[in-house]
Amino acid sequence: MIATASLETYGSERTGDVVLSVRDARKSYGFVTALAGASLDLHKGEVLALLGDNGAGKSTLIKSITGIVQIDSGDIVLDGKPLKLRSPADARSAGIETVFQDLAVFDNLTVSDNFLIGRETTWPRWMGPLGFISTRGERASWTQHAGELSVGHVAPDHEIGLMSGGQRQAVAVARAVAFARRVIILDEPTAALGVRESDEILEMVRALPKRGLSVIIVSHNMDHVVRVADRAVVMRRGRDVGQMDVREGVQRELVAMIMGAA
Numbered sequence: 001m002i003a004t005a006s007l008e009t010y011g012s013e014r015t016g017d018v019v020l021s022v023r024d025a026r027k028s029y030g031f032v033t034a035l036a037g038a039s040l041d042l043h044k045g046e047v048l049a050l051l052g053d054n055g056a057g058k059s060t061l062i063k064s065i066t067g068i069v070q071i072d073s074g075d076i077v078l079d080g081k082p083l084k085l086r087s088p089a090d091a092r093s094a095g096i097e098t099v100f101q102d103l104a105v106f107d108n109l110t111v112s113d114n115f116l117i118g119r120e121t122t123w124p125r126w127m128g129p130l131g132f133i134s135t136r137g138e139r140a141s142w143t144q145h146a147g148e149l150s151v152g153h154v155a156p157d158h159e160i161g162l163m164s165g166g167q168r169q170a171v172a173v174a175r176a177v178a179f180a181r182r183v184i185i186l187d188e189p190t191a192a193l194g195v196r197e198s199d200e201i202l203e204m205v206r207a208l209p210k211r212g213l214s215v216i217i218v219s220h221n222m223d224h225v226v227r228v229a230d231r232a233v234v235m236r237r238g239r240d241v242g243q244m245d246v247r248e249g250v251q252r253e254l255v256a257m258i259m260g261a262a
Contacts, residue, residue, distance in 0.1 A: 017044040019214045025074035034060040036238035045209040049225045052235035066098045067091040095181030099172045101188045107161030166197025185216045222251040
């Protein structure tokens with residue numbers, strides 16, 4: 001049975017563990033409305049799937065949570081406190097990390113360089129950003145985090161541009177996980193990956209709540225959604241139109257909600 005209760009109703013039943021809340025988010029570009037009152041709740045330790053057809057408003061909503069887009073009106077609340085996100089740096093400072101489809105990795109740099117890009121350790125410390133980058137420290141940091149995420153087989157000195165799609169995705173996810181404190185957002189994390197590589201990424205996603213993270217995953221692959229998500233919110237025409245708990249065998253119901261047939 002498809003749950004069509006509003007997000008307000010759902011949130012009122014579990015207000016104690018809401019980590020991230022978006023309420024009535026609106027965004028227009030001239031005469032084009034990208035968000036028309038979108039809302040969602042993300043709970044502690046939850047993997048939430050954000051679903052919808054192309055143009056439904058998913059990307060704009062995600063970008064508003066990550067500080068890339070500033071909404072015209074509405075509220076974004078983290079741990080009960082309103083967030084004013086003017087840039088991605090504001091989102092990262094609040095503990096929100098995102099992995100977009102383009103991964104934002106540098107093909108000419110190594111794994112460890114990409115892992116700590118913008119967060120490099122330099123020496124001597126008193127020189128700050130003018131100091132020398134500690135290559136040994138970068139490698140040690142990657143090795144530690146990679147082992148925790150079961151991607152220790154990806155060597156720190158490998159050049160990103162020579163790696164497979166799954167390995168590149170693993171590096172991007174590991175980087176986000178290492179620095180996220182509250183929320184991690186994954187935009188189509190298995191797009192263009194093979195079966196084995198997709199399985200590895202999905203296993204990483206399933207392990208994230210154990211690290212104290214809440215997850216929003218955007219995907220068009222309903223089988224993958226069923227494997228990792230606890231709940232799904234469906235968007236259409238810039239707003240949330242329904243939600244349901246995710247369980248085995250609900251792929252057809254999810255597609256019906258996305259297409260507006262439910």
